[in-house]
Amino acid sequence: MDTVKPTTNLKKAQETMEASKPDTATRILDVSERLFVEHGFEGTSLRMITQQAEVNLAAVNYHFGSKDALFESVFMRRLAPLVAACLAELDRLDAAEGKTTVEELVMAFIRPCLALSKDPSRGGALFVRLLSRALVENHRLLRETISQQYSVFVHRFGKAFKEALPGLSDEELAWRMHLAFGIMFNAFAGNDVLKIFVRSQVVTARDPDMIVKHLLPFVVSGLVAPAQG
Amino acid sequence: MDTVKPTTNLKKAQETMEASKPDTATRILDVSERLFVEHGFEGTSLRMITQQAEVNLAAVNYHFGSKDALFESVFMRRLAPLVAACLAELDRLDAAEGKTTVEELVMAFIRPCLALSKDPSRGGALFVRLLSRALVENHRLLRETISQQYSVFVHRFGKAFKEALPGLSDEELAWRMHLAFGIMFNAFAGNDVLKIFVRSQVVTARDPDMIVKHLLPFVVSGLVAPAQG
Amino acid sequence: MDTVKPTTNLKKAQETMEASKPDTATRILDVSERLFVEHGFEGTSLRMITQQAEVNLAAVNYHFGSKDALFESVFMRRLAPLVAACLAELDRLDAAEGKTTVEELVMAFIRPCLALSKDPSRGGALFVRLLSRALVENHRLLRETISQQYSVFVHRFGKAFKEALPGLSDEELAWRMHLAFGIMFNAFAGNDVLKIFVRSQVVTARDPDMIVKHLLPFVVSGLVAPAQG
Amino acid sequence: MDTVKPTTNLKKAQETMEASKPDTATRILDVSERLFVEHGFEGTSLRMITQQAEVNLAAVNYHFGSKDALFESVFMRRLAPLVAACLAELDRLDAAEGKTTVEELVMAFIRPCLALSKDPSRGGALFVRLLSRALVENHRLLRETISQQYSVFVHRFGKAFKEALPGLSDEELAWRMHLAFGIMFNAFAGNDVLKIFVRSQVVTARDPDMIVKHLLPFVVSGLVAPAQG
DNA sequence: GATGAATGAGTATTCATTCAT
DNA sequence: CATGAATGAATACTCATTCAT
Numbered sequence: 003m004d005t006v007k008p009t010t011n012l013k014k015a016q017e018t019m020e021a022s023k024p025d026t027a028t029r030i031l032d033v034s035e036r037l038f039v040e041h042g043f044e045g046t047s048l049r050m051i052t053q054q055a056e057v058n059l060a061a062v063n064y065h066f067g068s069k070d071a072l073f074e075s076v077f078m079r080r081l082a083p084l085v086a087a088c089l090a091e092l093d094r095l096d097a098a099e100g101k102t103t104v105e106e107l108v109m110a111f112i113r114p115c116l117a118l119s120k121d122p123s124r125g126g127a128l129f130v131r132l133l134s135r136a137l138v139e140n141h142r143l144l145r146e147t148i149s150q151q152y153s154v155f156v157h158r159f160g161k162a163f164k165e166a167l168p169g170l171s172d173e174e175l176a177w178r179m180h181l182a183f184g185i186m187f188n189a190f191a192g193n194d195v196l197k198i199f200v201r202s203q204v205v206t207a208r209d210p211d212m213i214v215k216h217l218l219p220f221v222v223s224g225l226v227a228p229a230q231g
Numbered sequence: 232m233d234t235v236k237p238t239t240n241l242k243k244a245q246e247t248m249e250a251s252k253p254d255t256a257t258r259i260l261d262v263s264e265r266l267f268v269e270h271g272f273e274g275t276s277l278r279m280i281t282q283q284a285e286v287n288l289a290a291v292n293y294h295f296g297s298k299d300a301l302f303e304s305v306f307m308r309r310l311a312p313l314v315a316a317c318l319a320e321l322d323r324l325d326a327a328e329g330k331t332t333v334e335e336l337v338m339a340f341i342r343p344c345l346a347l348s349k350d351p352s353r354g355g356a357l358f359v360r361l362l363s364r365a366l367v368e369n370h371r372l373l374r375e376t377i378s379q380q381y382s383v384f385v386h387r388f389g390k391a392f393k394e395a396l397p398g399l400s401d402e403e404l405a406w407r408m409h410l411a412f413g414i415m416f417n418a419f420a421g422n423d424v425l426k427i428f429v430r431s432q433v434v435t436a437r438d439p440d441m442i443v444k445h446l447l448p449f450v451v452s453g454l455v456a457p458a459q460g
Numbered sequence: 461m462d463t464v465k466p467t468t469n470l471k472k473a474q475e476t477m478e479a480s481k482p483d484t485a486t487r488i489l490d491v492s493e494r495l496f497v498e499h500g501f502e503g504t505s506l507r508m509i510t511q512q513a514e515v516n517l518a519a520v521n522y523h524f525g526s527k528d529a530l531f532e533s534v535f536m537r538r539l540a541p542l543v544a545a546c547l548a549e550l551d552r553l554d555a556a557e558g559k560t561t562v563e564e565l566v567m568a569f570i571r572p573c574l575a576l577s578k579d580p581s582r583g584g585a586l587f588v589r590l591l592s593r594a595l596v597e598n599h600r601l602l603r604e605t606i607s608q609q610y611s612v613f614v615h616r617f618g619k620a621f622k623e624a625l626p627g628l629s630d631e632e633l634a635w636r637m638h639l640a641f642g643i644m645f646n647a648f649a650g651n652d653v654l655k656i657f658v659r660s661q662v663v664t665a666r667d668p669d670m671i672v673k674h675l676l677p678f679v680v681s682g683l684v685a686p687a688q689g
Numbered sequence: 690m691d692t693v694k695p696t697t698n699l700k701k702a703q704e705t706m707e708a709s710k711p712d713t714a715t716r717i718l719d720v721s722e723r724l725f726v727e728h729g730f731e732g733t734s735l736r737m738i739t740q741q742a743e744v745n746l747a748a749v750n751y752h753f754g755s756k757d758a759l760f761e762s763v764f765m766r767r768l769a770p771l772v773a774a775c776l777a778e779l780d781r782l783d784a785a786e787g788k789t790t791v792e793e794l795v796m797a798f799i800r801p802c803l804a805l806s807k808d809p810s811r812g813g814a815l816f817v818r819l820l821s822r823a824l825v826e827n828h829r830l831l832r833e834t835i836s837q838q839y840s841v842f843v844h845r846f847g848k849a850f851k852e853a854l855p856g857l858s859d860e861e862l863a864w865r866m867h868l869a870f871g872i873m874f875n876a877f878a879g880n881d882v883l884k885i886f887v888r889s890q891v892v893t894a895r896d897p898d899m900i901v902k903h904l905l906p907f908v909v910s911g912l913v914a915p916a917q918g
Numbered sequence: 919g920a921t922g923a924a925t926g927a928g929t930a931t932t933c934a935t936t937c938a939t
Numbered sequence: 940c941a942t943g944a945a946t947g948a949a950t951a952c953t954c955a956t957t958c959a960t
Binding site for chain 4: 593674681688
């Protein structure tokens with residue numbers, strides 16, 4: 003899909019010149035990503051997508067088969083590289099000598115998220131929000147089709163945290179990971195519960211590095227806290 | 232409306248006996264609360280609501296005016312008492328002698344959430360999930376109509392945390408609160424990011440007390456952590 | 461209905477004092493008259509009526525039985541006096557010595573319309589518009605229930621015009637009356653076809669006397685014109 | 690769309706043979722025209738239209754976007770040619786030598802209306818009624834979107850009448866046109882006010898030529914009448 | 919004498935999807 | 940490779956009317 007393929011279509015080539023318009027399928031993915039984040043899966047209609055992507059209404063079904071399949075494509079386009087990047091970080095830590103610290107493990111997840119947030123196309127930053135949306139919406143697609151193949155992600159992090167936090171029981175460890183990953187996703191997604199109560203955003207962080215600065219000590223402290231008697 | 236009034240209507244009395252069916256508006260609220268949590272606002276149709284509530288389709292519009300207004304009613308029915316309970320906890324802490332600890336402050340929020348979670352009608356437990364959904368869905372109603380009147384909630388907690396954590400800058404404090412409340416809501420809502428990666432639920436906690444047991448040390452540690460240089 | 465009746469209802473009496481609010485049925489009639497003119501019969505809902513009249517939604521059905529019956533009441537409240545006034549004018553002309561002129565006959569219709577237009581409650585002016593609306597909308601109620609009892613109106617005018625315009629055949633006379641009454645109703649109703657083509661109103665006549673000034677010579681000339689060979 | 694295109698689709702060709710069924714959009718327009726006349730805009734539901742046109746309920750929105758837009762299409766389909774025909778008549782009169790008479794001007798409007806009334810599809814005759822309905826209903830669409838571009842219609846007729854009736858003031862002239870066009874539209878639309886009072890139609894004219902025969906002398910006389918002192 | 923609650927049928931519109939071309 | 944046309948089902952919402960109180 004990303005490979006350069008010679009085009010003989012002059013008209014298309016010209017369009018590419020003029021507006022550097024990506025191809026139909028990519029345009030659909032880009033627009034969908036944004037709209038799914040803004041309005042959710044149910045709240046985004048194919049009409050909205052195709053109008054903004056300036057493609058035919060039938061194009062979505064033509065290229066992706068169904069709205070569900072489109073969602074899956076939107077999702078996997080970002081999820082696969084993210085997971086791969088995290089695993090690469092873990093590999094790197096495994097290869098390094100000495101015991102891996104909790105902070106290093108946390109950064110093994112944060113760093114790829116950070117890269118995503120800084121993605122120049124802005125699509126990456128949206129994806130974290132999409133992920134947290136999909137999570138809360140508890141998508142059938144998440145539970146059934148998508149992922150589940152990424153259990154390796156959880157297992158690898160689980161093993162690494164177990165080694166880094168030897169004092170914790172398995173149950174306690176699972177909870178810590180649950181809380182830690184939850185808080186990290188929330189932070190990057192910019193979900194601010196307190197917005198429910200006050201109009202003004204409590205935290206103002208457009209800068210992803212600021213997120214890390216405040217997030218990191220919180221998460222690490224939470225993870226290493228002594229378990230409650 | 233709540234006053235006991237003698238009823239001579241046998242049929243109605245029997246219905247009340249059999250199913251102790253609440254009145255129309257309440258039935259709509261109860262069903263809506265559940266469905267909004269399960270399928271989200273957009274994903275829940277008035278048909279679904281009225282069918283399950285066994286009321287006429289037009290009843291929603293009659294009693295609430297619109298789907299939006301219904302959502303607001305569903306929301307405020309729980310939010311108002313929750314906020315009130317939190318503020319009462321803060322009042323209690325203010326009245327007590329001695330400096331309030333971070334843990335006490337955290338519990339000032341957790342305790343009402345816990346009460347909600349243990350609500351025998353199960354509606355309370357749902358509400359926390361609804362709240363986190365509404366947050367992520369970034370409802371226009373949340374941003375505009377609902378709440379905003381509860382800025383007192385944030386201000387009171389802000390002031391209390393500032394006193395309990397004198398070493399933190401205002402900015403740092405705002406972030407800590409953002410993260411702390413986020414994680415607490417997530418925990419009670421049962422949002423588990425890791426479900427994206429593995430089928431099996433990582434943490435199994437139907438028991439609200441278990442949530443607190445694992446949540447409390449994590450949050451407190453995160454809040455009191457030394458700020459990053 | 462207009463007679464003073466002793467009221468023992470203190471609350472009602474006070475309301476009457478404060479806002480000189482007419483009774484429920486009259487309020488409904490007044491509001492309906494205006495709304496039927498503005499939005500037509502189909503375009504006016506009982507909700508619109510009852511809200512503006514500040515009465516209960518069920519009040520219309522209670523007082524009038526149905527929307528159809530309400531329309532009939534609105535209509536007849538004005539039509540009966542109008543017809544009566546016209547007939548009185550004709551009686552006066554009959555009683556007077558000398559032959560009745562066409563202009564006198566035209567004025568026998570115009571004068572009551574003028575009185576209606578000058579009605580201080582503004583309801584009268586609306587009624588002419590309502591009449592022309594009902595006409596164009598070709599209401600079932602007009603064709604069936606209402607009027608038809610007013611054939612005397614047409615017969616009396618027909619006889620009078622026949623005497624005043626002895627040169628015309630019966631068929632020609634019927635056409636002249638059709639055209640003359642049509643134009644007069646249109647003029648008082650303020651229906652301006654040319655508004656379809658230009659935004660600015662062609663004729664600006666809020667003053668009913670101006671209508672007569674321009675209408676009268678046109679209608680009389682049309683009526684007395686020699687028939688086409 | 691109007692170009693002849695060879696069809697190899699047997700089924701479609703047969704349908705065309707059997708019922709000579711026009712295409713979907715045209716069928717909708719034809720049926721709408723009739724129903725809007727019979728029941729008005731508000732009184733005509735999309736269901737009525739689509740059932741009679743034997744098209745899918747969603748077809749109206751697909752082809753026209755909304756009920757409002759459909760009305761506009763129905764309206765403009767006839768209005769544009771009518772205005773064009775009138776202007777052509779005026780052009781012809783301008784080109785002819787000698788002063789244009791009032792009767793010629795009146796006929797410059799009547800003739801296109803007559804042609805419309807004699808339209809074999811009957812749609813034209815309906816349109817005049819639709820126009821008078823829309824006028825009385827005072828459609829938002831008439832005031833805002835539709836026409837307004839046809840001010841040339843009024844200006845051309847206005848200039849021509851001014852020359853043909855040099856004795857009248859501008860104000861008087863505007864009134865005469867208002868009355869004349871009103872009466873002509875009414876006559877062609879068959880709006881008979883007297884039907885309100887008697888069951889039997891006063892004038893019986895299915896034959897458009899009869900309308901002209903009686904209408905013409907009335908209108909011309911009205912227009913050339915001496916202004917009231 | 920009047921009303922709050924309720925309802926079944928209706929409204930315009932939008933939905934994701936299909937299919938012939 | 941792509942699209943205009945079409946569709947059945949669903950959407951939120953409004954309607955006039957009824958009825959127990």
